[in-house]
Amino acid sequence: MNSFAILGVPILTFLTFFPTVGALLILLLPSSKPRTVRIAALVVSLLTFAASIPLFTAFDSTARGMQFVERAPWVASLGISYHLGVDGISMLLILLTTLLTAVSILFSFSITSRVKAYMVTFLLLETGMIGVFAALDLFLFYIFWEVMLIPMYLLIGVWGGPRRIYAAVKFILYTVAGSLLMLVGILYLYYAHHLTTGAYTFDLLQLYDTPLAPAPQLWLFGAFALAFAIKVPMFPFHTWLPDAHVEAPTAGSVILAGVLLKMGVYGFLRFAIPLFPEASMTYTPWIVGLALVGIVYGALVAMVQRDVKKLVAYSSVSHLGFVMLGLFVWNTQGMAGGILQSINHGLSTGALFLAVGILYERRHTREISEFGGLAAVLPWFAALFMIICLSSIGLPGLNGFIGEFLILLGAFRAAPVVSAVAATGVILAAIYLLWMYQRVMFGPVTNEKNRGLPDLSGREFWTLAPVILFIVWIGVYPNTFLRKLDVSVTELLARAQARTISMRAPASTVVPAAAEDAK
């Protein structure tokens, strides 16, 4: 077990709360100087990113269990503790978060209204996101999970497009409805744990060992899975996503696709699967089925979109279907692939949204038919946009290929027919993205307004460059990252399998009813 401190503060606490501290300091800056505010926010986000690098370098990829653990009692009488820690999965997701936040803030320099409020909201959002990935106490996790909604709600609702209010309200109602049912599930688990062990605790690692009868497990998995499936989003819970993505400001879409959707995936990995392994197995056919529907449906709907941003939004539904498929084929290839693919999706789709944002800021439209022949006008943009599209399609040599390949491999081992259906998603992705690219970038310039558009500015280049760096890195040498996942994935699968085997033995029914504690 290793630990690392920055300025005397343990690294995970530092990472979680440094953006908040930064946001509070930015509040003190005068609103009349937006430039200062922007630079201050960028500095805070870059420092957070820099501070997250030791998490990667000091991470022991051979050790089992959680690392950088911090633990202190919080509300002792209820068994709530301040418990943070990461394994390979959450470590990579935190890095993705800090990277994408810095990139998004740099991109958001083009925001001109209410700059201070925007930057403060964004940094508070970062605290929530990192907290979700670092928390190992269900109470603490739930707090971060919900807290994060408010800044996202404001980002969509205040700085979004014309239907922003509708999209923001839809976003929050969908997510909250799911997560509140999860809260009931959490409470049930909490009392079930008390009944078997006599101890009240929200500590995830202790709750992992709560024996549960099959019937309540099915309900509990359902409650947790619903919350996460809405977030992922899995078909048919995806309808909030196109609205939120399209109406959110560019940076909001980047974070939404890059990080928030990953929270759903992470929720399955960290909570739903290890807490209720047997129910997870029982539900596997359903989840795999929905994942396949999502892959094909998302791709088909993406193909007919006229709005580039909507196209990218629906491509997310398809790609996240891949991720969920990888998680639920129950082998190391599939699961590692699923996790890597969710990182990849964060990078590729994040970059796609940035590219769409760059186009939008030039023309204030995202209609594909408005463009055409841009490759000649914006050569640098064309090159980078090409790389991003290819990465999202899954071209060998770029990140998407590795993830999708591992998932398809895992799926093939589990059931070849599943793999075959999923593979159509890859083909469809090539069709909708390349077709879109062709209509937007190639051919003659058909619209006079597109003539003389400026190519990438230095700032825009630097928002895309770091993301593309990682896209290539993962594509060429994925082992840097896969190695960090190895032990965590094996451990997760082993835990799930061990629990399911022991569950086959007759289990006593655990129902928290009015027990000795009622008086």
Add this chain to the structure above:
Amino acid sequence: MTLPIQIDAPLGMIQPLLIVCGVGFLVLIADLVLPHAKKHWCAYLAMGGVVWAFAIALGQWGEEQHGYAGMVVLDNLSTLFNLLFLGSTFLVMLLSEPFLRQERVEQGEYYALILFCTSGMMLLASSLDLITLFLGIEVLSISLYILAGYRRDSEASNEAAMKYFLLGAFASAILLYGIALTYGATGTTNLNRIADTLTNAEGPLPAGLLLAGMAMILIGFAFKVALVPFHMWTPDVYEGAPTPITAFMSAGPKAAAFAAFLRTFFVAFGPIHADWNMLLSVIAALTMTVGNVAAIAQTNVKRMLAYSSIAHSGYVLIGLVAGGNAGGTGAIFYLIAYTVMNLGAFAVVILLEHRKGGGDELKDYAGVGFRYPLIGAALSLFMISLSGIPPTVGFVGKLYLFGAAVQTGHIPLAVIGVLNSAISIFYYLRLLVLMYMREPGEVLPPVRVPAAIGIALLVTAIATLGFGVFPGQCIEAARAGVRALFS
């Protein structure tokens, strides 16, 4: 020479109540003596009395005493509620003072009535007998009827008072009839002795009489805390009454009625728990749902908060249904939470209502958030807390209540509760939509925050956030209060 009868009247145990009552009379006298320009001294006098009583009540923590022939009790439950009443009364006085001054309706009797009402609440929370309980409810209610109609020049205020009085008088009569029937069935009005009779009755008790009595007592309480279907008065009265009085009604009197509700049903009717549990859970589900769904349709902030207040009564009722230590603690903690966050919300409503060109319609909130950043942030915090999103006291309260429901096997009720929370997010966050996402119709003039309201806002905001992040002590206090019920 010794007196022929033992006088069982220990004044010490009801000292806070006596102070509040006494200062109330002093304020009335001061109002006669003070010249018109110095009327605000009545407010200071009243506040001083409240602080004094608060300090005494704080010192009574942990003490336990029965008196007045077992009709009045001092225990941690009554002390905790006394502290809650006094605290909320003080905050309401802070909110009232600038309002009265601005409206030029400064009169001593306003504060005197608030003090008398508070003494009624305190009597209610310390009652161990249905007679004193009724006395408390009446003192409380009559003061409120007058306060609701305090704006004599306003038609809405008069209507509110009239409506409240007529319906309230009915409810009181039903409550009294219920008390009479219960007395008929059990032969006593003492809560402990009713419980004794119910458990150790030698012959069969007249069940019909008993159940009718209990149902009527339930109706009386349901009216006072605004449970469906006895909630009809709430929106009209909340909207028509002067806003500080609306805030007041939603805080102390509601908590007081719940304190008596808790004592009556946990202690006196505890042995026949099974007879009322199902009924209460249906009422809880209805109350939450009707309150939240109706709140969505409102266009007036005070009306919206009225329906929200109904919905929150439903949440508290979950604690009563769950019963036991966990349920009782949940209900009490939630009452504290609701008082704090709701008073905070009303502080902002009062502030925005009385700014130049302000009002209490939802549309008056357009663009407020960016124009007045601190006020906007405060109202956002209270709305987030009311909708039960962490890290606020509203979230911890709901967590505890739903936890108690899950623990005692009332999982459907917990699920209805969380779905209601999801519904409520829609209308609470609509204020955020208005404040931050809509442009104001005209340029908003600067707003001056009176010091008193500023202090109230600060206190409620700190408590909303503080009890949300560190709820430990507050939960412990609530637990200690509930333990008194079962000792």
